[in-house]
Amino acid sequence: MSFLNNTKIAVIGGGSWATALIKILCEQSNVQIRWWLRNQDDINHIRKFHHNPSYLSDVNLSPKKIKVFEKTIDALKGADYVILAVPAAFVQESLRDLSEKHFKGKRVVSAIKGMIPNENMLITDWIAQEFKIDLHDTCVIAGPCHAEEVALEKQSYLTIASTECPTAEDFAKLMTCRYVTANALDDLYGVEYAAVMKNIVALACGITHGLGYGDNFQAVLVSNAMQEIGRFVSALDSRERELSSSAYLGDLLVTSYSQFSRNRLFGNMIGRGYSVKAAQLEMKMIAEGYYAAKSIMEINKTYHVDIPITNAVYQILYEDHAPAHIMDELKKLLK
CATH class of the missing domain: 3.40.50.720 (NAD(P)-binding Rossmann-like Domain)
Incomplete structure (x- = not known):
């Protein structure tokens, strides 16, 4: 057709x-x-x-x-x-x-x-x-x-x-x-889940930037995030996929680093000390990663995948943990 x-x-x-x-x-x-x-x-x-x-x-x-x-x-x-x-x-x-x-x-x-x-x-x-x-x-x-x-x-x-x-x-x-x-x-599910999770990663990148972390740390954060996305997506749909291709890695990179990324902007505001509510009020556009973090954490109650970056963002946004403390804990888990 x-x-x-x-x-x-x-x-x-x-x-x-x-x-x-x-x-x-x-x-x-x-x-x-x-x-x-x-x-x-x-x-x-x-x-x-x-x-x-x-x-x-x-x-x-x-x-x-x-x-x-x-x-x-x-x-x-x-x-x-x-x-x-x-x-x-x-x-x-x-x-x-x-x-x-x-x-x-x-x-x-x-x-x-x-x-x-x-x-x-x-x-x-x-x-x-x-x-x-x-x-x-x-x-x-x-x-x-x-x-x-x-x-x-x-x-x-x-x-x-x-x-x-x-x-x-x-x-x-x-x-x-x-x-x-x-x-x-x-690869409908792989691309769609990766697109959801890359917004959470962009939020994490924004938070670390707001806290004063440099490019070196964010590079490690994003590379670990790609592995995290791979683990989660594979748990839900185990087909083989090339995660280094543009649909996955490319989309992750542009959302994590671009000046136009609303999720990165939202995270940057959180890292600089804004409350979640204040950041939402100041932004004209929706940061999808905010809602995605909660959804992925709920889904993961069934699959029990190791997703430390998503967990860190969730703790900051929904459990009111201090961004500096959570990112200090997260950096110990990254390789």
């Missing part, structure tokens, strides 16, 4: 990543975009001025290719693909008016690097369960790629992962343009 001729794509979400994905899709000649945003003022602004006033406001959006909707039901009508690009914590609320019938015959793409809070479920698993969608008709978008660099048209790379390569390959073609290369991979 291929949707590459006159493809209609519904995009759910109005943030920077949703805006960047729409910019990429607008490079295609055979795509029509049906965009749902929560904020009515942003909807009105986009219709009149053709750019998102709240995120990546310098990106011009083609009015010939984009139609903006107030209701998710209307956005999904006639769509071949549905891209979910809202924070994981808001997925259930954003889709509350939809049912199984609204997703019939559509492929669903998660551009969310998080898990459903409290449910401790991957987005693709929750979507498949909630709306009776075959996992073969779902895929995820992974990096290494930041929305801000897409806006600047800097060369970027995406990984589109599904349980079957043809599904990922079809969507990868739609996400490839002159400044973005998208590759397909048939």
